[in-house]
Amino acid sequence: MPIDNTQSDENYLEVKDLIKWFGDDPAVDGISFKIAKGDFLTLLGPSGCGKTTTLMSIAGLHSIDGGSIRVGDAMFTDPESGIFMAPENRDIGMVFQSYAIWPHMSVTKNVAYPLEIQKIPKDEINDRVADVLELVGLTDMADKMATQLSGGQQQRAALARAIVAKPRLLLFDEPLSNLDLKLREQMRVELKRIQNEVGITSIYVTHDQAEALVMSDDIIVMSKGHIEQMGSPVDIYSKPVNSYVSNFIGxxxxxxxxxxxxxxxxxxxxxxxxxxxxxxxxxxxxxxxxxxxxxxxxxxxxxxxxxxxxxxxxxxxxxxxxxxxxxxxxxxxxxxxxxxxxxxxxxxxxxxxxxxxxxxxxxxxxxxxxxx
Ligand SMILES: Nc1ncnc2c1ncn2[C@@H]1O[C@H](COP(=O)(O)OP(=O)(O)OP(=O)(O)O)[C@@H](O)[C@H]1O
Ligand SMILES: [Mg+2]
The missing domain is CATH 2.40.50.100 (RNA polymerase II/Efflux pump adaptor protein, barrel-sandwich hybrid domain)
Known part of the structure; x- marks a missing residue:
């Protein structure tokens, strides 16, 4: 019997010919890529090239006009077959640029929330929240209100909340861009270490090439809704396929x-x-x-x-x-x-x-x- 390799760990996430239009303009114009389970992929490109649109398509926060998106054995979207999985069923953790934690709740409450809606027993929630707060270095802040945290700490809390339920995928949209340069450089390394430790497949959006080089297993360089090149940081830097990529990186x-x-x-x-x-x-x-x-x-x-x-x-x-x-x-x-x-x-x-x-x-x- 032929081996069906399409859903192996090597092809854990597959975006095929993704198309998304806004009005008369394609924001994403037929992009395809695959990544392996546990990988950290970065979408890199200038403002307006379609990074967020790609991420939102994967999250299911809007419909798409063509192509398909599959993660593991779950088909997220395939308009041709009439498939659209609701975002809340996609089992995805997200961290955005703005600190999306709830200000009126403590850090612990914020992080526990995804487990509470899953009706997980209280003792287990306490253990898992304590573990994940330790992982992101916020143990001492557990009882503080979210508003008492610095920007960097709020992003750590947002990350803790995104990973606590062990989602099948993590999506990041410029999560460090509101932090000052020094903190940003420190958080890049931290965030990569944490992702490595939890091993959750991640897609990270940035227009900062240094961030992409430091953090990624693979980088996709985009322009105007297209993929210019996909490869490891070393490949993209030392073997750019065209002058656009060469100019964009380094x-x-x-x-x-x-x-x-x-x-x-x-x-x-x-x-x-x-x-x-x-x-x-x-x-x-x-x-x-x-x-x-x-x-x-x-x-x-x-x-x-x-x-x-x-x-x-x-x-x-x-x-x-x-x-x-x-x-x-x-x-x-x-x-x-x-x-x-x-x-x-x-x-x-x-x-x-x-x-x-x-x-x-x-x-x-x-x-x-x-x-x-
Ligand atoms: N909700 C929307 N309605 C109309 N046009 C949109 C919408 N969202 C995005 N676009 C357009 O789609 C294109 C891609 O936008 P997108 O937000 O994906 O870019 P981006 O790569 O994330 O840019 P940035 O780095 O500035 O965040 C842009 O031309 C943008 O104006
Ligand atoms: Mg964006």
Whole structure:
């Protein structure tokens, strides 16, 4: 008998061809993805790209116009088959940007609520609430009213309430964006640790790329209702498929060029770029979907370009340091190369100064030709 693999732990959550329109515009325009049980997936993208709409579709807080959403063996939504599971039956925990805990209740009462509506025995509720408050570091605040908590503590309480009933899925919509930077950085790590410990499959929405890189097993980069790329943080950073993704995650030098020579199987390629009207050939790695003759964008991270004072054979074009900002463990430089300005990271010991002439050396294995 063939093995039905569609509902295995590997394909725990599946969103297929999801479409959602608001008026005449598609907010989400046919996105598909799968994640494994226990994974932490982040939807990353600029304002208005459809992150919240995707999350709300999964939560069942609105209908969808096409596609389907399944979690485990539960079909949440499939309009073609007339299926729409009510949100309260989806067994989902949610944490939002605004602190959605009830101000007139104590922390304990807030966290106990999801268990009380399930009519769980009082003793068990007490034990589980105590456990989860310890997990989020709020044991000492158990009897305080929600209004007596700081922003960070309120989000911990909201998280405790979201996980106490062990839902099949956790959804987060920018839960840290109201916190100040320092607390946000600390809470990222905390939240990820807690998610790891409870092992609940999670989808996290943010437009903060650092947050996505720190927390996620997988990241989906979205734009205008589409998925641009899905992959691990390392993949998204080091192998972006196009200039949009490259630009959105981290810092990148992006140079327009043309693929002059390439193997059909990918791998190494020669890309021609123009420097002050002169064509220059650079060796690089050919990204997916590109072939000889195609227009391309060279994506090069600043840590993979090196400024040197002595030219060698591989650095024929001199540049000029237009700025060199000392940042402690590195120097953030700009190097003008014709009309292109490179972002370059230099070692402080080099003592590069503004106005100096330098040559650029490239690590061809870290130069990526991507789709424009
Ligand atoms: N209830 C609604 N009615 C009409 N249009 C909506 C509604 N909700 C979202 N939209 C539109 O759908 C698109 C996607 O919105 P969505 O809220 O999903 O974006 P987002 O990625 O979450 O953005 P942000 O980072 O600003 O929260 C936007 O163009 C938005 O204006
Ligand atoms: Mg949103």
């Amino acid at each position: 810092v990148a030098n992006l140079l327009e060029g043309n693929v002059k020579k390439a193997n059909t199987s990918g791998g190494e390629a020669d890309v021609e770029v123009n420097v002050a009207g002169e064509p220059i050939t650079l060796k690089c790695q050919l990204g997916a979907g590109l072939k000889q003759g195609d227009d391309t964008v060279l994506s090069v991270r600043p840590e993979n370009v090196h400024a040197v004072r002595e030219p060698d054979g591989a650095a024929p074009v001199p540049g000029e340091v237009t700025s060199a900002i000392f940042l402690g463990n590195y120097v953030d430089c700009r190097v003008a190369w014709g009309d292109f300005e490179w972002k370059v990271i230099a070692h402080p010991r080099m003592g590069l100064k503004e106005g100096e002439k330098v040559y650029l050396q490239f690590e061809s294995e870290h130069m990526l030709a991507v789709q424009p």
